[in-house]
Amino acid sequence: MAQLKFIITGSPGAGKTTAITAISETPPVRTDEATTDSLASSKSETTVAMDFGELTLEGGEKVFLYGTPGQRRFEFMWKIIAQGGLGLIVLVDCTREDPLADMEMYLENFSDFIGETSVVIGVTRSDAPGAPSLDDFYNRLQDSDRLFPILDVDPREADDVSLLINALISSLEYTTT
Amino acid sequence: MSHIEIGQTGKALCRRVFDEMMSKSDAVYGILISTVDGNEVVHSFKSELSSEKLSAMLGSMLALGENIAAEAQQNNCQFVIVENGDGYILTLRLKEKLVLSVIASNEANLGILHSLSRNGAEKLASKLK
Ligand SMILES: Nc1nc2c(ncn2[C@@H]2O[C@H](COP(=O)(O)OP(=O)(O)OP(=O)(O)O)[C@@H](O)[C@H]2O)c(=O)[nH]1
Ligand SMILES: [Mg+2]
Secondary structure (H helix, E strand, O other): OOEEEEEEEEOOOOOHHHHHHHHOOOOOEOOEEEOOOHHHHOOOEEEOOOEEEEEEOOOOOEEEEEEOOOOHHHHHHHHHHHOOOOEEEEEEEOOOOOHHHHHHHHHHHOHHHHHHOEEEEEEEOOOOOOOOOHHHHHHHHHOOOOOOOEEEOOOOOHHHHHHHHHHHHHHHHHHHO | OOOOOOOHHHHHHHHHHHHHHHHHOOOEEEEEEEEOOOOEEEEEEOOOOOHHHHHHHHHHHHHHHHHHHHHOOOOOOOOEEEEEOOEEEEEEEEOOOEEEEEEEEOOOOHHHHHHHHHHHHHHHHHHOO
């Protein structure tokens, strides 16, 4: 039976751990620890190694979802986690200072990986005041001739996470046929 | 807010305990306290190592080690140990939000390392309120 390994990355607080917890059929592996620095003002725990969850698609294929830590000092984990991955979900949090720059940063961090696989962007908390529109995200990608699926999602909702996974699978099918 | 702040006096106290630990085994050449979320707090190294990078990595390792123990249905993870051709790295939780790591050459005796790390951790825990 086919097995698909997907990676979820994005800024601290974007909802990577939340998304995997929402959709995993098995108790997820979580490595969240207490925040002890400036991040503590916005969240009490942060991922320090990885998240892991699994789900089964209608056709019986297994999806293994790996979440990265968002904070840059855990960069070494990004490479380890990305190994053998088939696709990437980048979550972008619209309450942050510059969500478009965040998207660029995580696309850049995983550029080698993206060169070989597919990527989908999940925009979270898009109702935040002053949040960029989905068009703003598309335009930013188009400025350098890139076109990736972009979805407005709430990572707390399993259905929304499912949309991201399906979009990723569709774009994989598109690029491999 | 849960900032971990250890002032100069606190760091000096920790370094004194580090010295004591190192005096128990010449093989120990690095001792580091970091936070569970991977920030450096205080270290004492006899060779050039990146305390910042090690702090992040040791935080990941302790979290993974504790998770793996639980997944294998083992309780009370005491140490996560990396044993290498050139030496040992022992990592243990110190109080709730700190991590203590001891780095030693292969001349160390693992039993001694266990006891000096455990005793050092107890001493440090009592000094850090
Ligand atoms: N109101 C609201 N809250 C959200 C939304 N998306 C995520 N959250 C909350 O934001 C927080 C996200 O935290 P995590 O899932 O730990 O974030 P993370 O991306 O894993 O962060 P790091 O591990 O620190 O990199 C959770 O408390 C979610 O409930 C949203 O669309 N609306
Ligand atoms: Mg997380």
